[in-house]
Amino acid sequence: MQATLIYGAGDVRVENVPDPVLREPTDALVRVLRSCICGSDLWPYKSRPATEEGERIGHEFLGVVEDLGAEVSGLRRGDVVLAPFVWSDNTCDFCREGLQTSCRHGGLWAADGVDGGQGEAVRVPQAQGTLVKLPVGEDSELLPSLLTLSDVFCTGHHCAVTAGVDQGVSVTVIGDGAVGLSAVLAARRLGAERIILLGRHGQRTELGRHFGATDIVAERGEEAIEHVRELTGGDGTRTVLECVGTRQAIETAFAVARDGGTISRVGVPQYEETPMGFAEFFRNLTLTGGVAPARAYIEELLPEVLDGTLDPGRMFDCTISLDQVPDGYRAMNDRAALKVLIQP
Amino acid sequence: MQATLIYGAGDVRVENVPDPVLREPTDALVRVLRSCICGSDLWPYKSRPATEEGERIGHEFLGVVEDLGAEVSGLRRGDVVLAPFVWSDNTCDFCREGLQTSCRHGGLWAADGVDGGQGEAVRVPQAQGTLVKLPVGEDSELLPSLLTLSDVFCTGHHCAVTAGVDQGVSVTVIGDGAVGLSAVLAARRLGAERIILLGRHGQRTELGRHFGATDIVAERGEEAIEHVRELTGGDGTRTVLECVGTRQAIETAFAVARDGGTISRVGVPQYEETPMGFAEFFRNLTLTGGVAPARAYIEELLPEVLDGTLDPGRMFDCTISLDQVPDGYRAMNDRAALKVLIQP
Numbered sequence: 164m165q166a167t168l169i170y171g172a173g174d175v176r177v178e179n180v181p182d183p184v185l186r187e188p189t190d191a192l193v194r195v196l197r198s199c200i201c202g203s204d205l206w207p208y209k210s211r212p213a214t215e216e217g218e219r220i221g222h223e224f225l226g227v228v229e230d231l232g233a234e235v236s237g238l239r240r241g242d243v244v245l246a247p248f249v250w251s252d253n254t255c256d257f258c259r260e261g262l263q264t265s266c267r268h269g270g271l272w273a274a275d276g277v278d279g280g281q282g283e284a285v286r287v288p289q290a291q292g293t294l295v296k297l298p299v300g301e302d303s304e305l306l307p308s309l310l311t312l313s314d315v316f317c318t319g320h321h322c323a324v325t326a327g328v329d330q331g332v333s334v335t336v337i338g339d340g341a342v343g344l345s346a347v348l349a350a351r352r353l354g355a356e357r358i359i360l361l362g363r364h365g366q367r368t369e370l371g372r373h374f375g376a377t378d379i380v381a382e383r384g385e386e387a388i389e390h391v392r393e394l395t396g397g398d399g400t401r402t403v404l405e406c407v408g409t410r411q412a413i414e415t416a417f418a419v420a421r422d423g424g425t426i427s428r429v430g431v432p433q434y435e436e437t438p439m440g441f442a443e444f445f446r447n448l449t450l451t452g453g454v455a456p457a458r459a460y461i462e463e464l465l466p467e468v469l470d471g472t473l474d475p476g477r478m479f480d481c482t483i484s485l486d487q488v489p490d491g492y493r494a495m496n497d498r499a500a501l502k503v504l505i506q507p
Numbered sequence: 508m509q510a511t512l513i514y515g516a517g518d519v520r521v522e523n524v525p526d527p528v529l530r531e532p533t534d535a536l537v538r539v540l541r542s543c544i545c546g547s548d549l550w551p552y553k554s555r556p557a558t559e560e561g562e563r564i565g566h567e568f569l570g571v572v573e574d575l576g577a578e579v580s581g582l583r584r585g586d587v588v589l590a591p592f593v594w595s596d597n598t599c600d601f602c603r604e605g606l607q608t609s610c611r612h613g614g615l616w617a618a619d620g621v622d623g624g625q626g627e628a629v630r631v632p633q634a635q636g637t638l639v640k641l642p643v644g645e646d647s648e649l650l651p652s653l654l655t656l657s658d659v660f661c662t663g664h665h666c667a668v669t670a671g672v673d674q675g676v677s678v679t680v681i682g683d684g685a686v687g688l689s690a691v692l693a694a695r696r697l698g699a700e701r702i703i704l705l706g707r708h709g710q711r712t713e714l715g716r717h718f719g720a721t722d723i724v725a726e727r728g729e730e731a732i733e734h735v736r737e738l739t740g741g742d743g744t745r746t747v748l749e750c751v752g753t754r755q756a757i758e759t760a761f762a763v764a765r766d767g768g769t770i771s772r773v774g775v776p777q778y779e780e781t782p783m784g785f786a787e788f789f790r791n792l793t794l795t796g797g798v799a800p801a802r803a804y805i806e807e808l809l810p811e812v813l814d815g816t817l818d819p820g821r822m823f824d825c826t827i828s829l830d831q832v833p834d835g836y837r838a839m840n841d842r843a844a845l846k847v848l849i850q851p
Contacts, residue, residue: 257766257767260767262766262767262791264789264791265766265767265790265791325791325793422601422606422609423601423604423606423609428788431785431788432783432784432785432788434783434784435782435783435784435785436780436781436782436783436784437780437781437783438779438780439776439778439779439780439781439783439794440776440778440779440780441775441776441779443797444772444775444776444796444797444798445608445797445798446609446797447606447608447609447669447796447797447798447800448797449669449793449794449795449796450783450793450794450795451793451794451795452788452791452793453787453788453789453790453791453792454788454789454791456791
């Protein structure tokens with residue numbers, strides 16, 4: 164089959180790889196219907212050292228069950244299924260607590276002999292715990308929105324939930340990428356009153372307004388901080404959703420939080436440490452968030468995607484075939500595309 | 508009157524200072540019955556650069572109302588009152604939310620022309636909001652326990668509350684100082700099932716056991732981390748109460764937290780940044796806590812101190828007069844005394 168490999172910064176290739184086969188009785192084989200490129204895929208795309216051997220890449224996909232191991236129940240061949248971006252048994256204590264990203268028997272796609280999502284097919288470990296059956300056909304128009312439950316929309320939702328967004332709460336969202344826009348949509352869904360979106364890309368902030376942003380702040384750094392403070396009577400907002408992952412973004416997040424407020428970060432951190440000294444101590448700021456246990460949220464969000472209340476699929480502004488994946492990476496990296504959908 | 512001033516590291520003096528007088532109609536004058544030395548007073552005691560002029564010090568006291576400004580209601584001369592370690596109007600939006608440490612009209616003792624607590628008397632700004640009337644006489648045996656509601660016990664309580672300690676939760680408390688022991692007592696009160704106390708001072712950890720610690724870990728650094736992991740099946744505890752403030756303490760806190768867990772820190776941070784990079788992100792760790800809004804907790808905790816259910820006053824293992832305050836600092840700094848009570 165064909166699958167995507169990364170060889171180094173800027174070097175993504177689609178190549179022939181061995182067809183996946185069942186290895187464990189808990190595995191399933193899934194033919195990929197839709198996959199996509201994640202903002203977090205851009206970190207290796209920007210910086211991975213070049214190597215002779217490539218590595219699989221991609222962790223968001225939905226598809227059709229082609230085969231099942233003997234110990235997988237609740238699924239049948241032909242089912243359309245969604246995979247969250249971390250596979251997990253969904254039965255261990257961490258999973259039962261809704262922290263499937265720390266599953267005792269789980270792991271990452273495209274690592275340790277597990278396929279990546281940007282390919283024609285995937286061997287799914289712990290299939291019974293990992294896969295969620297979708298009540299749609301292979302040609303459903305909802306596939307793009309459903310695919311966002313694999314990672315990006317659940318990540319925005321995790322950010323809003325861990326920040327404590329609730330009815331009437333004020334929110335600043337940092338970042339107009341797909342995660343930031345997902346966080347806007349999730350915050351609106353949870354009842355946020357005011358949602359200030361920091362972003363400077365016109366088409367993206369326009370979609371942010373559609374998703375529920377009430378104010379757009381196009382500045383960066385100190386100027387952005389000043390603008391948010393102006394909008395909030397000098398105080399900042401009770402919750403800040405940091406959806407970028409850079410040092411500047413997390414510093415801005417602390418600066419626009421109201422005393423006693425919570426910063427949640429879901430952008431993969433490109434830093435080792437954050438400011439959390441005396442100033443933040445005296446202001447009683449909380450830093451939370453982390454990698455989103457998407458599996459924990461899919462059942463809750465699915466009905467609203469199925470009935471069209473939520474339309475996160477609007478973030479896909481570019482659809483490509485598998486052999487165009489290198490172009491897709493380029494487009495996302497150049498910010499020419501917001502989120503690239505792959506139809507193998 | 509006599510009051511304590513600090514001139515530099517290791518240089519604390521009791522000197523004659525002007526008697527306080529009412530300046531604002533919202534002020535009160537309070538004659539101090541009991542004061543004490545705080546672990547946080549030891550930071551300037553260890554490191555303050557020497558200066559010609561001293562600065563007032565001390566922020567924990569209770570006393571008797573001697574005089575009241577015209578705008579202070581609800582208090583009378585002769586009332587025994589408790590002052591939290593930050594003064595506040597208790598009516599602004601932050602105060603109403605229980606964050607009196609961010610009061611729009613509040614401030615710190617021993618700063619900006621306000622007296623310190625380690626003296627014979629104190630002018631109390633925003634007296635109506637700041638002071639809490641105590642239903643006891645000047646000679647009550649409960650004064651030491653009541654005094655802990657000014658700071659140290661409320662600080663331990665804030666740590667446990669912000670960490671989310673609740674029925675059945677597992678807790679690690681880092682630090683066997685008065686704040687750490689207060690955190691143990693607060694965690695037990697909130698229903699913690701297992702309370703692992705990190706401390707190596709026998710008398711203190713014994714008091715920690717009396718307050719509710721179920722396990723004592725006397726090691727430090729890597730060995731302490733290993734020991735906590737052994738006690739918790741390799742996972743660490745869901746909540747970690749960091750009651751020291753050093754870089755080593757906060758690093759230990761991250762290391763002994765269970766995935767998805769919360770670290771609350773109430774030791775005044777002697778660092779600018781904390782580890783919060785990819786590892787902590789992937790583990791979904793939350794860092795919370797901060798300076799305790801003691802004023803928010805006093806009414807809730809007071810009944811249990813008055814009826815003897817809580818006995819935090821047991822932490823005072825040394826009582827001195829005002830002129831012995833320099834000895835008191837030395838004793839606390841040398842860890843010869845756990846917590847020093849001052850009876851002016």
